[in-house]
Amino acid sequence: MSQANQELHELAKKEYEHGFVTDIESDTLPPGLDEDTVRAISARKKEPQWMLDWRLEAFAKWQEMTPPKWPYLDLPEIDFQSISYYSAPKKPEDGPKSLDEVDPKLIETYNKLGIPLEEQKLLAGVTEATDVAVDAVFDSVSVKTTYSERLAEDGIIFCSLSEAIHDHPDLIKQYMASVVPVTDNFFAALNCAVFTDGSFVYIPKGVRCPMELSTYFRINAQNTGQFERTLIIAEEGSYVSYLEGCTAPQRDENQLHAAVVELVAMKDAEIKYSTVQNWYPGDETGKGGIYNFVTKRAECRGDNSKVSWTQVETGSAITWKYPSCVLKGDNSTGEFYSVALSSLSQQADTGTKMIHLGKNTSSTIVAKGVSAMKGQNAYRGLVHIGKSADGARNYTQCDSLLLGDTCGAHTFPYMEVKNPTAQVEHEATTSKIGDDQLFYCQQRGISEEDAVSMIVNGFCKEVFKELPMEFAVEAQKLLSVSLEGAVG
Amino acid sequence: MSEVIEHYVSEHASLKDVLPGNDLSWLNESRDAALQQLSTQGFPTLRAEDWKYTSIRPIEKRQFKLAQEVGHSVDATSINGYLYKDLDCHLMVFVDGRFSAPLSNLGDLARGITIKDLSTALREDSDVLKTHLCSAADMTRNGFAAMNAAFMSDGAFIELDKNCVVDLPIHLMFLSTGQHEELTSQSRILILAGDNSQAKIIESYHAQQDSVYFNNITTEVKLGRNANLEHYKVQEESKKAFHVATLQVDQQRDSTFTSHSVSLGAQLARNDINSWMGDEGATCNLYGLYVADGRQHTDFHTRIDHAKPHCSSNEYYKGILDGHSRAVFNGQVHVHPDAQKSDAQQANNNLLLSKDAEIDTKPQLEIYADDVTAAHGATVGQLDENMMFYLRSRGIDYNSAHALLVYGFAHSVIEKMSLAPLRKHLESALVSRIPNAGQFSDMVED
Numbered sequence: 001m002s003q004a005n006q007e008l009h010e011l012a013k014k015e016y017e018h019g020f021v022t023d024i025e026s027d028t029l030p031p032g033l034d035e036d037t038v039r040a041i042s043a044r045k046k047e048p049q050w051m052l053d054w055r056l057e058a059f060a061k062w063q064e065m066t067p068p069k070w071p072y073l074d075l076p077e078i079d080f081q082s083i084s085y086y087s088a089p090k091k092p093e094d095g096p097k098s099l100d101e102v103d104p105k106l107i108e109t110y111n112k113l114g115i116p117l118e119e120q121k122l123l124a125g126v127t128e129a130t131d132v133a134v135d136a137v138f139d140s141v142s143v144k145t146t147y148s149e150r151l152a153e154d155g156i157i158f159c160s161l162s163e164a165i166h167d168h169p170d171l172i173k174q175y176m177a178s179v180v181p182v183t184d185n186f187f188a189a190l191n192c193a194v195f196t197d198g199s200f201v202y203i204p205k206g207v208r209c210p211m212e213l214s215t216y217f218r219i220n221a222q223n224t225g226q227f228e229r230t231l232i233i234a235e236e237g238s239y240v241s242y243l244e245g246c247t248a249p250q251r252d253e254n255q256l257h258a259a260v261v262e263l264v265a266m267k268d269a270e271i272k273y274s275t276v277q278n279w280y281p282g283d284e285t286g287k288g289g290i291y292n293f294v295t296k297r298a299e300c301r302g303d304n305s306k307v308s309w310t311q312v313e314t315g316s317a318i319t320w321k322y323p324s325c326v327l328k329g330d331n332s333t334g335e336f337y338s339v340a341l342s343s344l345s346q347q348a349d350t351g352t353k354m355i356h357l358g359k360n361t362s363s364t365i366v367a368k369g370v371s372a373m374k375g376q377n378a379y380r381g382l383v384h385i386g387k388s389a390d391g392a393r394n395y396t397q398c399d400s401l402l403l404g405d406t407c408g409a410h411t412f413p414y415m416e417v418k419n420p421t422a423q424v425e426h427e428a429t430t431s432k433i434g435d436d437q438l439f440y441c442q443q444r445g446i447s448e449e450d451a452v453s454m455i456v457n458g459f460c461k462e463v464f465k466e467l468p469m470e471f472a473v474e475a476q477k478l479l480s481v482s483l484e485g486a487v488g
Numbered sequence: 489m490s491e492v493i494e495h496y497v498s499e500h501a502s503l504k505d506v507l508p509g510n511d512l513s514w515l516n517e518s519r520d521a522a523l524q525q526l527s528t529q530g531f532p533t534l535r536a537e538d539w540k541y542t543s544i545r546p547i548e549k550r551q552f553k554l555a556q557e558v559g560h561s562v563d564a565t566s567i568n569g570y571l572y573k574d575l576d577c578h579l580m581v582f583v584d585g586r587f588s589a590p591l592s593n594l595g596d597l598a599r600g601i602t603i604k605d606l607s608t609a610l611r612e613d614s615d616v617l618k619t620h621l622c623s624a625a626d627m628t629r630n631g632f633a634a635m636n637a638a639f640m641s642d643g644a645f646i647e648l649d650k651n652c653v654v655d656l657p658i659h660l661m662f663l664s665t666g667q668h669e670e671l672t673s674q675s676r677i678l679i680l681a682g683d684n685s686q687a688k689i690i691e692s693y694h695a696q697q698d699s700v701y702f703n704n705i706t707t708e709v710k711l712g713r714n715a716n717l718e719h720y721k722v723q724e725e726s727k728k729a730f731h732v733a734t735l736q737v738d739q740q741r742d743s744t745f746t747s748h749s750v751s752l753g754a755q756l757a758r759n760d761i762n763s764w765m766g767d768e769g770a771t772c773n774l775y776g777l778y779v780a781d782g783r784q785h786t787d788f789h790t791r792i793d794h795a796k797p798h799c800s801s802n803e804y805y806k807g808i809l810d811g812h813s814r815a816v817f818n819g820q821v822h823v824h825p826d827a828q829k830s831d832a833q834q835a836n837n838n839l840l841l842s843k844d845a846e847i848d849t850k851p852q853l854e855i856y857a858d859d860v861t862a863a864h865g866a867t868v869g870q871l872d873e874n875m876m877f878y879l880r881s882r883g884i885d886y887n888s889a890h891a892l893l894v895y896g897f898a899h900s901v902i903e904k905m906s907l908a909p910l911r912k913h914l915e916s917a918l919v920s921r922i923p924n925a926g927q928f929s930d931m932v933e934d
Binding site: 071072147199385387400403404405406407408411412413415417419420421422423424425426427428429430432 | 615828842856859868
């Protein structure tokens, strides 16, 4: 492993690949947080009064709360007064109507990210096949929503949350904070008070969304925490696959990211939510990097509904997120597939919660953790089988792979079972890459580097195969970039 | 300070002059520090992660008193009922937490073994105790550990010299008479096993009546190089009793510690089992079985520390829950940096027999070294349909088949015990606990 170790160190010295700052004039609020900040954000977004009231109520509640202490993280004190809570690219007057009107620098940024809107436009001009609709969140304001027309044909609403607040207030009032209550936790409450934008998806009854929906978040302006919300509602018998991917430019100060994602699945509906997260992880000594504190929760409200979370977490200095499923409907299904990589001085405390309430509900958890260098990777999961959940079934598998002797892998699986007909299984293993495995490969003429890469890829394959086609390519690319040098 | 803590502080003040070793300044200092700890810290609440699922309100609600003297009602014949048939042993009997010399029967002790009650040991071996007492068990862990350190009123001191192999098991019997209301016993057991020594030690807890009392026990074990200790604990307290116990083990190079813990009784039973493998080549095996019904609450918290390379640990716990009972299992394995070539295996399987029973299990791994094989598994479920079908298709009625499968589930833990008489006792104890097991009880008795 010495070679791999050495290469890990080389990797650490590599510049963050996506570390570039697009120099666009931003309309940014000065740092600080009080009621006026909340009012200012609301005013800038021209929100109706009920929305402002809601924010202020959340802010009042947040002030009474304290940050959680239980995660397995070495978390420095965050000064919430030193963060700017709003940043929007200038020229937002009417919002760009077509790609031509979009700031060319913005397009350049997306080009660097490798998922350009340009390509989307070209594709749009030629055919309606392929089709990833991108709702690009570029520092808090949704710049461009594509494919809306195509989606509108089916009655699907896919827009920024700000638009939804204006155009579909009834849906927002009905569903927002119905899955993650305002006071759910410290960071969720903060998000409720100061959230700037996000995505809203509504799939009407019986509609199968014809394309994968996608949002790219990108933190750009210096010192702006990004607080977005995502709300997805899948009505009876509908299906949607939603992709979320993130990259951020290199910064020295820690940036705070506290998002809230809420999913609602009605009877027979299915939501597939995939994330690739590759924010700046900080440097080897733990300086810089993004703090990623996300509350993600799905409610399977109707019978036979299904929610599937897939995540590939390679970035961020500190990750704190537990995409969860509340399985209320009978026969509903929750899935969680995760690859979490922590290298450098990254810390990840991530996992899931499966709350079984309905009869014959089932859940599957597959969590793969890879730790390298000084990375600390913790899986924290809860499987709760309520009294009413007859015939509930859970299978949990969490495996850790350790590369190097200074990293750590931890598992905290909580299992609470209150029903005798439930079947709950948990399995966890921790291992390093076996010398015999390496020997086997090398003996067949495969270099050590390739062999390690192959083994790590095999280790994560179970999760990768859950990603949608359009995303799998990028996910694998991100992982191989993150592990480059370490494993080839 | 809460009312109940005030009660114990004043209780301590009134007992100060009668607690064993009150002429030893080091012990008084240690007792005072522990009392201070208890009064500032109090008893653990549900907000503490380690006590998240176990409420100790029923203990807090009562003001227990320490037994002052040995109950006289107990005689040798009544002790016989609690002895294990066909088991020759060195016997120490404690009645309501007080050592009873007339009932004990140490027999002929081989050279190199010291077995004494705590008061005698504090008189005769105070230098040894000064070094070792309270050195393994951390009294700051929680209020109960501190309480025991402050009050320890009796107990056992067992010392094995280098190369000493004890042929007969040592049986420490704790009997609660229930003659007085709401008694507590605060026992302390200290076991020092020298290099290359070997012994088997049994702790057993019994009650004469179905009464309310509170046993708070701390057992400290220190194993020298290549020492091998088997520790058995059979807890058959009254169904109204409270039982809180800490077993703290310190292991030296190449030592082997095996714990078998069976929890059958008590309204609330909490066991903390911690092993610190402080040098290379140590092995730690923890086996356990908990059977609960009615409104019983059983809680096992184990922690194994792999502090040095080449240590291995093996943990196997099973639980059967019926009625409104609730069980908690928390198995923590901590592999420290540089503890390479560690091997940690853990399994916890639970059977829920009633719709009102509950299990909360958390097999927890914390690993800071890379060359490690660690695996843990936990399952909760009911009996396997295929096994049931197999038995039913061979003409065995549902109830008997059910009982047989439950028995088989639990037996895999008992069969790991090397003491046959103890195994026999537990087999029949198990049969009496499983509904409808009468059908095959004669098969077990043989």
